[in-house]
Structures are given as C-alpha cells and as structure tokens.
Amino acid sequence: MDSNRLLDPTDAFFSTATVGRKKKTGTASGTRQLRGNYKKLLWFKQPFPDNYTDEKTFLDHLQRNPRLQPYEFWSLMADATVLVQHLASVAIFCCCFVAIIHGRVSPVAVVGWASLCTVLAWVVWDHWMGQELGAVNVPLKPTINASETSPEATPTLSPRTQQRLATAKSAVLIYAAVLGLSPILKSLTRSTTSDSIWALSTWLLMMNVAFFDYGGGTGAQLPASISTNSAMMASAVLASRLPSTTHVFSLTLFSIEVYGLFPIFRRQLRARSPWGHLVLTVTLVVAAWGGLFITLTGSGWGAFVAGAVLGGVLTFFSMGVCSWWLIGLQKYKNEIRGPWDPARPIIRRHWD
Structure with a gap:
C-alpha cells in the first residue's frame, strides 16, 4: 500500500500533528503505531477512511467452520x-x-x-405429569391471620x-x-x-x-x-x-x-x-x-x-x-468467517 497516499497532508482525516510526526517516523510500522489499531466500527471517529483495509492484519482473524459440531455415530x-x-x-x-x-x-x-x-x-403420561407437578410445587405451611373472621373457600377439585x-x-x-x-x-x-x-x-x-x-x-x-x-x-x-x-x-x-x-x-x-x-x-x-x-x-x-x-x-x-x-x-463443509462479515449486534433482553 502506498504510504505517501495514506499520509497525504491534504487528506481530511489527518491533522497537522500527524503530518509532522510522519517526518520523524518515516516507516510503515511507525505509521501504524502513530495511527493506532484500526477497528471495524463506524460509530466513533478514526483517522482512517470508511473503506480502509489493513492488508497486513486483514486475514489474522480468519475462521473456518467456527460453529461446526462434529457428529457422533x-x-x-x-x-x-x-x-x-x-x-x-x-x-x-x-x-x-x-x-x-x-x-x-x-x-x-x-x-x-x-x-x-x-x-x-x-x-x-398422567403419572409423568404428576411427577412434574410434585417436583415443581413445594408445599408451604399455611399461615393463620387473626383478623380473618371466615376462612377462604378451598377448591373442591385439585388441578x-x-x-x-x-x-x-x-x-x-x-x-x-x-x-x-x-x-x-x-x-x-x-x-x-x-x-x-x-x-x-x-x-x-x-x-x-x-x-x-x-x-x-x-x-x-x-x-x-x-x-x-x-x-x-x-x-x-x-x-x-x-x-x-x-x-x-x-x-x-x-x-x-x-x-x-x-x-x-x-x-x-x-x-x-x-x-x-x-x-x-x-x-x-x-x-x-x-x-x-x-x-x-x-x-x-x-x-x-x-x-x-x-x-x-x-x-x-x-x-x-x-x-x-x-x-x-x-x-x-467450508464456512469461512472473517473481518469482512457484518458485525452481529448484541441485544440486551433484560434490563437492570
């Protein structure tokens, strides 16, 4: 990649301080350290164009069949x-x-x-349902309220x-x-x-x-x-x-x-x-x-x-x-996932 193009002073993404530092480093590694690590995010400002591609780290996170679950006989x-x-x-x-x-x-x-x-x-099947109900329903000790004058009517039939x-x-x-x-x-x-x-x-x-x-x-x-x-x-x-x-x-x-x-x-x-x-x-x-x-x-x-x-x-x-x-x-099966795939949002279903 042309380093002169990346560090063009006329580019809107670079500041005057960046151009001054470019003269001190003069190398691609120094440029990467200067500009920081590129992140595939658009919701905050970075000193990179929107279509920027880091060729040296592009395939570092390449994954093949990340969700593959081998079958058993x-x-x-x-x-x-x-x-x-x-x-x-x-x-x-x-x-x-x-x-x-x-x-x-x-x-x-x-x-x-x-x-x-x-x-x-x-x-x-009814026996199984009875076991489930017995495991879920935990009997509680009845409490007696002295202010109650008459007991509540209990259902005649169980569920x-x-x-x-x-x-x-x-x-x-x-x-x-x-x-x-x-x-x-x-x-x-x-x-x-x-x-x-x-x-x-x-x-x-x-x-x-x-x-x-x-x-x-x-x-x-x-x-x-x-x-x-x-x-x-x-x-x-x-x-x-x-x-x-x-x-x-x-x-x-x-x-x-x-x-x-x-x-x-x-x-x-x-x-x-x-x-x-x-x-x-x-x-x-x-x-x-x-x-x-x-x-x-x-x-x-x-x-x-x-x-x-x-x-x-x-x-x-x-x-x-x-x-x-x-x-x-x-x-x-050959499913390839890499940094070019769209990011998957994490949706919070329970709010604190």
Whole structure:
C-alpha cells in the first residue's frame, strides 16, 4: 500500500500533528503505531477512511467452520429412531387398512386394541405429569391471620383432577363426533374412482412423513398441523372405501390415535426413558415389517417372523449407512468467517 497516499497532508482525516510526526517516523510500522489499531466500527471517529483495509492484519482473524459440531455415530443412530418410529407407525396403519378392507381382521378388534394401548399410554403420561407437578410445587405451611373472621373457600377439585376430567370430556366429544360423522365419511367419495383414492391417499401420507415435526420437544402438545391434517385427510378418503359405517368409525378413530395422540406419547417417552424409547422402536419395527410381509404375501406367522427379522436387519443397516454418510459429508463443509462479515449486534433482553 502506498504510504505517501495514506499520509497525504491534504487528506481530511489527518491533522497537522500527524503530518509532522510522519517526518520523524518515516516507516510503515511507525505509521501504524502513530495511527493506532484500526477497528471495524463506524460509530466513533478514526483517522482512517470508511473503506480502509489493513492488508497486513486483514486475514489474522480468519475462521473456518467456527460453529461446526462434529457428529457422533451413536447420537445420529439415536436421532434416527424418531424417523423410524413414525415410518413404522404409518406402515402399521396402512397394513391395518388393507387387512380391514379385505376382511382379514375385524375393524372393532383393531380399534379396540389401539384404544386399550391409548388408555395405558395416557395412564403412564398422567403419572409423568404428576411427577412434574410434585417436583415443581413445594408445599408451604399455611399461615393463620387473626383478623380473618371466615376462612377462604378451598377448591373442591385439585388441578390434576380437573385436567383428568377435561381429558375425559375431550375423549367423549371426539368419540361422539367421529360416530356422528361416520355416515357422511362413508359417502364422501362415492363418485370418485378407487385409483384416484389410492393416489390421493399416498400423496397425503407422504406429506405426513415429510412435514412431521421430528425435532419437537416435550413441550409440544400436538404434531405439526400440516402433517396431522394430511394424515386425517388420508384416513378420511380411505375410510370412504370401507363397506359399513362401523368400518368407517373404527378406521377414523384408529387414525386419530395413531397420528394425533401417539406422537405425543413418543416424545414424552424419549425424554423420560431412553430404554423405553428403544423398546418401543424395536416393537414398532417388528410390527411394521411383519405386517408388511403378511400383507404382501398373504401368509401367516411365518411371513411375520421372516419380515420382522429381515426388516429389522435392513432397518439397522440403513440407519448405520445413513449415519456414516452424514458424518463423511462434514469434511466438505467450508464456512469461512472473517473481518469482512457484518458485525452481529448484541441485544440486551433484560434490563437492570
């Protein structure tokens, strides 16, 4: 860089004292000491132009991938179980629909077992909620005020009891709504060909898998709306192909339990019990692959066992390959940060 240009006396950024000192130093190092350290700030006056670039210190603070967090194999495998569980749930729902429409199983038996599992899951979930409330609420000793002539009225029901009653009320309302809408759903797509129904339901279920909230925490009360709505639409159009109102009611209620309630329990189980999450994953994979082999072959328990073994091995192998592939892609990540990047403001959210 031309030192004469930097120390031009006619430049508006330099004072007369600066020009006088330039004669004493006469070197670039002396100039840098004279002018001080350049700071990339515009809110206070510096003896540098706005477009000044210090060529010798420009790349000193260059950083490559400053926020890179290396993946670990087993952590990726654990995260992949969330995807595997949801895919297995969708596969189980499809296998149950095929078995119902072909008359291999009773729709009442399917929804009965699903409802029993839902009630057991709710009991476990209610126990977890009780533990949280017990850990948060610390009992305080009551204080007695002598000036009070009459005691305050205490609530007759505890918050947990009120929550349980609200849950029971919601369950009854859902049951009554599905029962009342079943005749309408049965005739919903009477004028539509079956090929269009199969294609539409396939796309809707693919949307459910694509838009599902796989990273939702325990605070999430419901899955992503697009995912849930697409699954409900898919179950509605599929139920319209069933022969009776009982079939329609059973499949619709079964879909609500699978796509609306089951994801909430899965999130809580993953946060509460890693071993329980692992056992549930294995159970869903075995049931999904076994049911898929029975659906494709039309055989019995032999096909179920073969599908469970082969499908389990294939699932574990796919999870491992995808995890190693994602780890290998990290070497191609090249995010460069340097002094040319815009400064990030620090916003104070809490004021003293």
